[in-house]
Amino acid sequence: MLDAAGRGEHSLLIAPTGAGKTLAxxxxxxxxxxxxxxxxLHTLYVSPLKALAVDVQRNLLTPIAQAKLPISVETRTGDTSSDKKARQRQSPPNILLTTPESLALLLSYPQAETMFEGLESLIIDEIxxxxxxxxxxxxxxxxARLQRLAPGLRRIGLSATIADAMPFQSWLAPDTDPDSVRLVTCPQGAPPKIEILVPEDRIPWAGHNGRWAAAAVMRRIEAARLTIVFVNTRAVAELVFRDLWAENDSALPIGIHHGSLAPEARRKTEAAMAAGRLRAIVATASLDLGIDWGDVDLVIQMGAPKGAARLLQRTGRANHRLDEASHALIVPGNRFEYLEALAAQDAVTANDLDQEPFRPGSxxxxxxFIFARACAGAFMPDDLFEEVRLAAPYAGLTRGQFDAALDVIATGGYxxxxxxxxxxxxxxxxxxxxLTxxxxxxxxxxxxxxxxxAVxxxxxxxxxxxxxxxxxxxxGSQLRIADTFMFAGxxxxxxxxxxxxxxVKxxxxxxxxPTYVGGRMPxxxxxxxxxxxxxxxxERWPEMPPDVAEWLEIQRLRSTLPGLDDLLVETFPRDGRWFMVAYGFAGRPAHQTLGMLLTSRMERAGLMPLGFVxxxxxxxxxxLAEPTDLKPLFDPEILEDELAEWVAASPFLRRAFRETAIIGGLIERAQxxxxxxxxxxxVSSDLIYEVLRRHQPDHLLLTAAWNDARHKLTDLDRLATMLETAQHKLTHRRLPRVSPLAVPVLLEAGRESVPGASADTAILLEADALAREAMALD
Incomplete structure (x- = not known):
């Protein structure tokens, strides 16, 4: 990295956790x-997390102080006081640690030109x-804006979990040429140790957060020095924290950390962990990037990790040193999640990491960005268009698209x-x-x-x-005085x-x-x-828990198993209804969209659909009627038209528009x-949506909303691939009763439909009955 700097080269450093890449x-x-x-200001450091910026500041200040270096370091995030922010614009430190949002705001001030004109290095961590x-x-x-203000700026990207470097080199390069960014790598360290927790060799049929194993998890915490227990949502963080406290017979100090807690509460937890005053912390993604607490010796993932790169990233929080194996424990929530945990374990061992594709800029x-640029001072549209096209996601932006975005900010659109x-x-x-x-x-x-x-x-x-x-x-609006709810543990x-x-008291x-909009990761x-x-x-089944191996074996005898490149669909009667189960392995958003599509097509076919999960x-x-002719139900030919009609009539597009209208500046969240x-x-969003839909259906933000609905909310690409597969290789098994593989999803349907405090008992009874029915061989 020193050599790259000496040659004035941009660089992308990919190095395993604990190798010292941040300091490099x-x-x-x-x-x-x-x-x-x-x-x-000499160097700007950008991190995806506020906590990471604070952590890096702590780790930087120690060597700077020990070496008595004349270097000032400060953070600037949403948690920074307004007085300090104002002072930083006038008198910035040598090194400023910030987030993408805070950087965008800094660039919206007239002082940006003088503040950044001497900037020499931009470091992007966890790229x-x-x-x-x-x-x-x-x-x-x-x-792109910084490069205009400081033409000699050198860009540095850091990561531990990139599978294919070239797209990231292109994204990082000022000219989108990957060859202009030097790739720096280092040898792999000690391979991580990843276990799957299976208490008493039994895995539940349903569920998705591993809470059933709280007692066993607490025993692992007691045996470790310091543990981070990762969960996938904020609501589950509160539940798991309560479960662990119920099993915490030794009264060990345990903390909780997620994005909805007040900044003071998060800082207090982080400081307690850094000082060694905690034995465990339950956390969401708010702590899964780059945080370096050397005393953490165990990471526990409650529920399946949903991605190999995410698992490796979280595992790296334990034993954050190159020569020591990071230790992680996965607690699968159900039998499919056990298979997913085993698949993730295999992927990390093979260093086969998943990677989201790059798409054109939103x-x-x-x-x-155009609005922010206007806040900093007057600008020439031609100059700004050329500047924007220097950003990799917008390299293919047309002048028509730019002018449409400019018109949204200038007038709101036609x-x-x-x-x-x-x-x-x-x-x-x-x-x-x-600005007007x-x-x-x-x-x-x-x-x-x-x-x-959400508000x-x-x-x-x-x-x-x-x-x-x-x-x-x-x-919050549903709460009444004297109601109780769980928050901050x-x-x-x-x-x-x-x-x-x-x-509250x-x-x-x-x-x-409290639950939060956003749901689980696909x-x-x-x-x-x-x-x-x-x-x-x-041949891999014998290494699985006996109940999982038996589950798969009886599925093979009773029906068949999904192949490597087919779509298995089972149909069977139960309780006076006909069930159809399709094993697409395409993720929850794509399957939810398919559910809407299938029930709509079933309605037209006279099958009288009652619901889906x-x-x-x-x-x-x-x-109420049996699906027999499956090919038309899974036909990909009219997917685009049907989906467009369905999305337009569903809350999805309105919700997506509300987000794009807020980001695009048509709607203010606050004044x-x-x-x-x-x-x-x-109300504001719906009024504007109706005006645009009727009078300007090609409005830039309606287009942006449709793109979001297509990719994020409906995952149309994965759905289309699944339907194409169905046309070439659809395997239909008509069964006399529920199959073993179908039990988990039917229990999900029960979980959604059983109300009240007796829901857990009802689900357990249903699970027992379904399991006996599915696993019987007669």
């Missing part, structure tokens, strides 16, 4: 500032985590230009554009960002209202409401659990293919001194 990325900066001390997302689009546009993110509130850019005599009014800059900075969270309510403890964090408004009782604030009893294509491989490799592995429908409620946002 900073070493040229430390050397340069030691040899040539200077004032002002794999966001380069393919809208946050990556936002950062790519920021990089148009709503482009519109937001259908909205009559409304004065959307006239935000004013032409100047020299052809440049400037200075207050628009403050409004933009209050609403900017590519992560659109939240603040949870405040006691009379003084100490902030604990936020719950989503839809959950505690049972809280509602004592009152004050606008967007929920006041310590409570008792059986609390409800199974990666790589792991899905590996799970299929395990199903078709009977989807998992990462399969889709199940139930109807100075006030935040909009979820209902207010929905």
């Amino acid at each position: 990325g900073f070493l040229p900066t430390l050397a340069a500032l030691t040899e040539r001390p200077r004032e002002g 794999h985590a966001f380069a393919t997302t809208k946050r990556g689009d936002q950062l790519a546009l920021a990089m 148009l709503d993110t482009l519109a937001q 259908a909205l230009r009559a409304y004065e509130r959307y006239r935000r850019l004013t032409p100047q005599a020299d052809g440049s554009l400037r 009014h200075p207050r628009l800059a403050a409004l933009h900075r209050l609403n900017a960002g590519t992560i659109v969270e 939240t309510m603040n949870v405040r403890f006691g009379r003084r209202g100490r902030a604990l964090g936020q719950v989503e408004e839809w959950f 505690q049972t809280l009782e509602v004592t009152g409401f004050d606008g967007p604030d929920i006041h 310590m409570g008792r009893g059986t609390p409800s659990v 199974l990666s294509t790589n792991l899905a293919n590996r799970v299929r491989g395990l199903l078709n490799t009977p 989807a998992s990462d592995y399969m889709i199940a429908t139930w109807s 100075p001194g006030q935040h909009k409620t979820g209902k207010q946002l929905s």
